[in-house]
Amino acid sequence: MTTKRTRARARARTWPVVRVLRDREAGLYLAGVVVSGFGTSALWLASGVWVKELTGSDGLAALCLLALWAPTLAGPLLGTLADRFRRKPLLIGVNLSLGALLLTLLTVGSARDLWLLYAVLFVYGAAGVVHDAAESALVAAAVGPSLLGDFNGLRMTASEGVKLVAPLAGAGLCAAYGGPSVALLDAVTFVLAAGLYAALRVHEEKPERPANGWRERTAEGARHLRRCPRLRSLVLAGGATMMCAGVNGALIYAVVEGLGHSPAYAGVLYAVQGAGSVVVGLASGPGLRRLGTHRFAACGIAVTAVAVALRAVPSDPLALVCSAAIGAGLPCVLIAALTAVQRETPGPLLGRAVATANTLMFAPNVLGLAVGAALVAPVGHRTLLAVLGALWLLTVVPLLHSPASASRAVSRSPSDANPA
Template identity: 75%
Template sequence: MTTTTPGALTRVLRDRNAGLYLAGVVVSGFGTSALWLVSGVWVKELTGSDGLAALCLLAMWAPTLAGPILGALADRTRRKPLLIGMNLLPAALLPTLFTVDTPDRVWVVFAVLFLYGAAGIVQDAAESALVATAIPASLLGDFNGLRMTASEGMKLVAPLAGAGLYAAYGGPSVALLDAATFVLAAGLYAGLRVRESRPEPPTAGWRTQTAEGARYLWTHPRLRPLVLAGGGTMLCAGLGGSLLYAVIDNLGHAPSYAGVLYAVQGAGSVAVGLLSGPALRRLGERRFAAYGIALTAVAAGLRAVPSDAVALVCSAASGVGLPCVLIATLTAVQRETPDALLGRTAATANTLVFTPNAVGLAAGAALVELVDVRLLLPVLGLVWLGSTVPLLQSAASPSRTAARSPSDANPA
């Protein structure tokens, strides 16, 4: 594996479209990660309310629930202009945050973040669909791994940079930085070389078109287990995340120790992104996802051990294991979905995978008050480990696939 990784990375970075995509992800990801932290701090300082500060994250996340509807836009128009437009839209919205200087203007922050999140959903759908066209299929696994590495890398450095900029010049300066990163990303995406024909006019109603992505995922024998496993993983990840501060209490540290654990986990995610392409080729999407889930599940259970060394190892293991099912699912969706349906299907998959995370956070917040974390974590690990079983079962045969899903050949 180690001998193929440098060659795979070189091939991805030498591909012009892949290089431009990755540069755009790094640039816009830096601005988004900086704003994600600063928006909550900004609202907290203006209002003094922890609840309102927490709503900033909810405002950015809420549009994910409308992912299937928003993702349909990526199948109704050419993806490259849509991708550029969805970067310029938040760039135009962010300067309105310059008007936020009193508590009664906080609503502007929530409105901008909500629209910001909605634009991000459409942007992700357009990007996922366009990547499958603009980048050779043999490089998709390597590219998606590098994309994960770029995103996680920005999460390690951008929040600190954003916090420093906020402390020196205030919230508007971070909004301006984020707007500039979107403009730069739009310029990079404009340089993509891809031929797109205008999509055929829709022959069905909006509701039917929106549902086609979910129908395709459910009837596809290779994609359905991956999406279900991804949703189950994010549900368990939400449960585990809500137990983090109880784990830190069990270690005898102050809450600020969470920063250390998050940094170690982020480093693990950066590492697995570099190795995911060769691993996907050797193992296939299902086994790659299953092994990653198993590693994360074992790490979750072992966090009950009150040891700093164990906690750090478990954080690194979670960072390595958790992205595996996400990378595998996205790569499989891009490879297995017809182009005309890819925007809706990718957005629907994202909704089904990431929405359970919020449910897990809420459930974990309630459970941690009722049950000792030293009991919760081993149980969580065992349940999480059980979600690997469907992935390790053999995939359905082609004849069974045809019998169960005649729409696979012509999903529209």
């Protein structure tokens, strides 16, 4: 009997799923992430399909992603809210507000109403910046220290796993019942997520009133990242990667058309890409420990660059393989960078540091989306993909020349496998 109990305890320590789900707060928190993530993943793809069906324009469809990503430019400023207010009430308020906002999209029925769709997506993106910063900061209070590493790794895997079904569900629902049905689905998921966050039993002290001005508080996150060379190099590599990812994302509907499919087929490619991300999420811990953060990031970038270039070949099987490779390679530099930021940032500064790092990494995606949307028609997606893959591969060089000792120092802890 003792042996069986010992083995059971060992299995619980071995499998992160068991450890997290046995903890009430961790389970509720993870459920909130999955529910809201499902609605978001369904909407961001369905919005492009929606616009494509209303206008027939690849460029206007790509602008949906541009509207969602544009608010990351104000990340350092928006991130101050996550450190200024208690995180739990802030998350509940953001989720309920987004649920109400999405109901306005039920009135969009023609190309003349697209301004409302773009406006809602822009506000959606701004609220998402605040939400992500507050969520990263609250998790340390909601989840016990012994479960924090396991939770963060499982959270990333669950978020990517949602993309296996949510894009397909969103695209299919949009094709069958129209874009407003997807907006309604997303609104419901936000209300459910707010309820799950409200059920959390977490004590938060009210943040002290800051002594310095908002400009000084906004700049503190950037100063912290600039002072740490390891964080700086990884965040810059993440920014370069996401700029290239933006160009690639703007070409997705042209790629689908080149394969001879309807716009909804983009959901299939994104679902396969999500499968690749799930795999790398589970393997990121051993990868970081074996390679170090810089080499782990470099390997992921190299895989992604080659896969993007091969997308220029009009082949369905190859397109699916490339999507899986992109899903596996793209998150690597983001995992490495965000893990390092979490480990080397003080708690009271974490909201601003995360928001600033997200801006530096994800804001270039806005530029990439704009460039891709502008060039897809005059240049052609196949030429752009080949050139993009070659340029993307060049971003590996600075990471390979980073000091090996720095990479190993960041990757020694088992918590490296679990980015916030």
